[in-house]
């Protein structure tokens with residue numbers, strides 16, 4: 272258990288953690304993958320190569336040290352991370368491995384500062400944090416396992432349909448190979464997909480939002496074929512697009528995610544950019560099926576007509592329910608969107624009279640720069656932050 276002395280020591284090491292940040296992270300992952308290569312089948316090794324993900328764990332540890340006396344401030348981050356971890360099927364024994372490499376990294380990189388007192392305090396503090404995650408993840412695993420259609424870990428699913436939604440996005444409908452039902456989810460959540468791409472030495476796990484409403488029988492995911500990312504083309508998305516066909520089997524972890532639609536008996540505005548439309552498609556389908564009586568508005572931005580996904584499906588949902596939409600094409604006049612004719616970046620000022628700024632709930636999903644801009648625009652139009660909900664695709668970064 273953490274005592275006051277531990278807390279003082281932890282606080283005194285914050286400058287060390289912050290100053291050594293990138294070096295610590297690099298050393299930690301190198302060390303961990305050398306001693307425990309089996310973890311390469313869990314971590315996204317492309318993120319390791321591009322350096323995109325590696326900072327997240329140490330940033331979270333540094334945030335923990337900073338808030339060690341007020342852990343309640345971390346509860347939403349803990350919830351987000353715990354959901355993410357369950358989609359990788361992370362187990363209690365993994366925490367021992369990560370903890371050991373964290374401590375050894377500190378010892379190896381800062382031998383003078385890493386006194387016995389510091390070691391004791393950090394060992395206790397890490398165990399304490401790990402137990403918070405283990406407990407919450409256990410709860411999530413049990414909930415998913417015990418629900419109708421539920422399961423734990425990886426379950427084989429057959430691809431029953433594969434449909435191009437636009438130039439870069441393709442949907443896959445997945446049905447359990449064992450013929451059983453699937454556990455319900457809340458629109459906005461994702462599943463973990465576990466595959467072994469031909470070009471990869473490792474098993475790869477990726478998260479994809481569920482792009483349809485729950486039906487108890489199948490899941491639909493819609494995957495964007497990722498372009499090169501610092502020279503590393505989307506390994507899994509390319510594999511799914513090019514090598515996985517109807518009849519093939521892939522493994523799936525149960526739904527997870529702390530970004531989801533909550534019914535508040537109020538108008539709703541769904542805002543997305545690019546492949547951020549996938550959770551919105553799940554929400555739109557759900558709102559239509561539940562005959563939402565309040566207004567629904569859909570705002571979407573993408574590069575051009577070729578990148579515009581779910582055009583017909585969205586149009587038919589909007590027409591059926593008499594909902595409004597606006598679509599922006601980023602690329603030039605000649606690519607003007609037929610639906611509403613907006614070009615360039617999404618701007619909300621001109622729509623202020625149409626949007627339920629005082630009463631609505633706003634759900635946003637897309638790249639970080641887009642979401643930052645939309646959150647700023649909404650706040651400056653007077654929308655209260657508690658009515659703005661967002662999901663960052665890819666490694667989490669704070670807005």
Ligand code: HEM
Pocket residue numbers: 310313314315316318324325327328331332351352355356359361365366367369400401404665666667
């Ligand atoms: C107290 C210990 C831990 C902390 C503070 C922590 C923190 C984090 C954070 C902040 C993220 C990013 C979440 C997001 O993108 O929304 C993350 C993702 C992830 N964590 Fe943890 N984690 C811990 C333990 C573990 C363990 C024990 C494992 C498994 C061995 C693990 C595996 C992963 C994986 C695979 C991801 C996804 C990112 C990637 O593939 O690189 N974590 N974790």
